[in-house]
Amino acid sequence: MADSIFPGEQPDRLEEECGVFGVYAPGEDVARLTCYGLQALQHRGQESAGIAVGDGSTVIEAKDLGLVTQVFDEATLAGLGEGVVAIGHVRYSTSGGKASWEAAQPHISAIDDTLIALAHNGTLVNTNHLRAQLIDEGEHLRAGTDSEVAAKAIGHLTRQTHHLREGIRYAMENLEGAYAMVLASPEALYAFRDPHGIRPLCIGQLPEGRGWVVSSETCGLDIVGAEYVRDVEPGEMVRFTAEGMVSEQAVPPRPRASCIFEYVYFARPDSVLDGQSVYQARRAMGRILAEEAPVEADLVLGVPDSGVPAALGYSEASGVPFTDGIVKNRYVGRTFIQPTQAMRQLGIRLKLNPLPSVISGKRLVVIDDSIVRGNTSKKLVQMLRDAGAAEVHLRIVSPEVLWPCFYGIDTDTREQLIAANMTLEEMNDWIGSDSLAFISLDGLRASLADAGHDGFCTACFTGDYPVPIPDDVAKKSFLTRKDFEAVYAGEVS
Ligand code: SF4
Numbered sequence: 001m002a003d004s005i006f007p008g009e010q011p012d013r014l015e016e017e018c019g020v021f022g023v024y025a026p027g028e029d030v031a032r033l034t035c036y037g038l039q040a041l042q043h044r045g046q047e048s049a050g051i052a053v054g055d056g057s058t059v060i061e062a063k064d065l066g067l068v069t070q071v072f073d074e075a076t077l078a079g080l081g082e083g084v085v086a087i088g089h090v091r092y093s094t095s096g097g098k099a100s101w102e103a104a105q106p107h108i109s110a111i112d113d114t115l116i117a118l119a120h121n122g123t124l125v126n127t128n129h130l131r132a133q134l135i136d137e138g139e140h141l142r143a144g145t146d147s148e149v150a151a152k153a154i155g156h157l158t159r160q161t162h163h164l165r166e167g168i169r170y171a172m173e174n175l176e177g178a179y180a181m182v183l184a185s186p187e188a189l190y191a192f193r194d195p196h197g198i199r200p201l202c203i204g205q206l207p208e209g210r211g212w213v214v215s216s217e218t219c220g221l222d223i224v225g226a227e228y229v230r231d232v233e234p235g236e237m238v239r240f241t242a243e244g245m246v247s248e249q250a251v252p253p254r255p256r257a258s259c260i261f262e263y264v265y266f267a268r269p270d271s272v273l274d275g276q277s278v279y280q281a282r283r284a285m286g287r288i289l290a291e292e293a294p295v296e297a298d299l300v301l302g303v304p305d306s307g308v309p310a311a312l313g314y315s316e317a318s319g320v321p322f323t324d325g326i327v328k329n330r331y332v333g334r335t336f337i338q339p340t341q342a343m344r345q346l347g348i349r350l351k352l353n354p355l356p357s358v359i360s361g362k363r364l365v366v367i368d369d370s371i372v373r374g375n376t377s378k379k380l381v382q383m384l385r386d387a388g389a390a391e392v393h394l395r396i397v398s399p400e401v402l403w404p405c406f407y408g409i410d411t412d413t414r415e416q417l418i419a420a421n422m423t424l425e426e427m428n429d430w431i432g433s434d435s436l437a438f439i440s441l442d443g444l445r446a447s448l449a450d451a452g453h454d455g456f457c458t459a460c461f462t463g464d465y466p467v468p469i470p471d472d473v474a475k476k477s478f479l480t481r482k483d484f485e486a487v488y489a490g491e492v493s
Pocket residue numbers: 014198258259260261262404405406407408409457458459460461
C-alpha cells in the first residue's frame with residue numbers, strides 16, 4: 001500500500017505516528033547511539049526527528065523537521081555533548097496538527113529547576129480533559145500536543161510528591177489511551193507503557209554491561225548491538241540509573257490490546273514484537289490467505305515492502321510461483337516533492353513501477369497489506385493492466401478497515417474508509433480488480449501464534465475499542481458516508 005508523497009494530500013494508508021528510543025550508558029556516545037536507533041525506526045515517522053541528552057546536571061536537545069540524517073550531522077551531534085542518558089523520537093504528525101518545530105519531540109519541560117525530556121508514541125484520548133485540568137491548576141501549556149500534556153502532568157505531580165518516579169506513576173493513573181514513552185532526566189532514563197500495551201516498547205542491553213537501551217522495535221536494538229532483554233509490560237515503569245534497571249508495576253495491567261496492525265504493516269519485518277517475528281507473521285498471513293481465498297493464477301507478487309513476505313507465504317501454500325513484479329523507488333521522500341498537477345498525475349508511479357517483462361500476459365495474484373480509501377489500489381490495478389497483466393486478483397492480509405484508529409495511527413472518519421461504505425463486490429468493481437478478498441480476523445490472529453499473548457487491539461476491523469472513545473470525538477468519526485448524507489439531508493441530528 002503506497003502513501004501519498006504530496007504535502008497536504010491525505011495518504012492512502014494507515015500512518016504510524018512515532019518511534020521512540022532511549023539509552024542509559026555512562027561513558028558511551030549516547031547521542032550517536034540514539035541517532036543510529038532513530039535511523040532504524042525512521043519508517044515510523046519521517047516528519048521530524050529529535051534527541052535530548054542528560055549529562056548528569058541538565059538536559060539539552062536538538063530537533064528539527066526532516067529525516068534523521070537531515071536533522072543530525074556531525075556538528076549537531078557534537079553539540080549535544082557527552083551525556084549519561086539520551087532519548088530520541090521520530091514523528092509523523094497527526095494529533096498535534098501539521099508538522100511544526102514546536103510539535104517535534106522530545107518535549108522539554110521544567111520541574112522547578114530540573115529539566116526533563118519526554119518522547120511519546122501513541123495518542124491519548126483524554127488530552128482535552130487533562131489539559132483543562134492542568135490549566136485550572138496553574139500550568140501553562142503552549143505546544144498543544146499529547147506529549148506536552150503528559151510532561152506537564154508528570155511535572156505537576158512530581159512537584160507534589162518530590163519524586164519523579166512518583167510523578168510518572170501518578171500521571172500514568174490519569175493518562176488514557178495509547179502511550180509508549182521514554183523520559184530522560186539529567187541522570188536517569190525512564191520507560192513506561194500504557195496498561196493495555198497498545199504500542200510496542202522493548203528493552204535491550206549493550207554488550208559487557210555498558211548500558212541499557214529502550215526502543216519501539218527490536219530493529220532499534222540490533223543497530224546499536226544491544227541484546228534484546230524483554231518487552232516493557234503493560235502498565236510497567238522501568239527506571240535505568242547507575243544502580244541498574246529497576247521495574248515497578250506503576251498501574252495495574254488491563255486486558256491486553258497490542259496493536260495487531262504493527263504485524264501487518266507498521267513494524268519493520270526484522271523486528272520481533274512480544275516474541276513474534278514480524279517477518280514470519282507476514283509470511284504466515286500469506287499462507288492463511290491462500291487457504292481462505294485461493295484463485296487460479298500464473299504468478300504471485302507482493303506490493304513492496306510489507307506485501308512481499310506475505311506473497312511468499314501465499315506462493316508456498318498455493319503452489320503459484322512467486323515473482324518480483326513491482327519495483328519500489330526507495331529514494332522518493334515525502335519532503336521534497338512539490339505537489340504540482342503534473343507530478344500528481346504521475347501518482348503511484350513515482351514510488352512503484354511494474355516489470356512488464358515479468359507480468360505481461362500473466363494472471364496475477366497481488367498481495368497488499370490493507371485498503372484504506374482504495375485510491376492507491378485502484379491506481380495499482382490500472383498500472384498492472386497497463387503493463388500487460390491479463391488478470392489482477394487482489395488479496396489483502398488485513399481484514400476490511402471499517403473503523404478509525406484513535407491510538408496513534410492517522411486514520412479517517414468512517415466516511416472515508418472504503419470498506420465502511422461499499423460491499424466487497426462494489427469495492428472490487430470500483431478498484432477494477434478481477435477479484436478481491438481479505439484475510440479473516442481469525443486468520444490474522446492465527447498468523448501470530450508465536451506472540452507471548454493473544455490480546456490484540458482489532459478495533460479498526462471490529463469497532464471494539466479497548467479504551468473508550470470520548471463522545472465528542474466519536475460523534476463525527478463514526479459516521480459512514482450514508483450517515484453523512486442523512487445528516488446533510490436533515491434526517492438525523
Ligand atoms: S485501532 Fe487498529 S491501528 Fe489502531 S491500535 Fe487498534 S489495531 Fe492498531
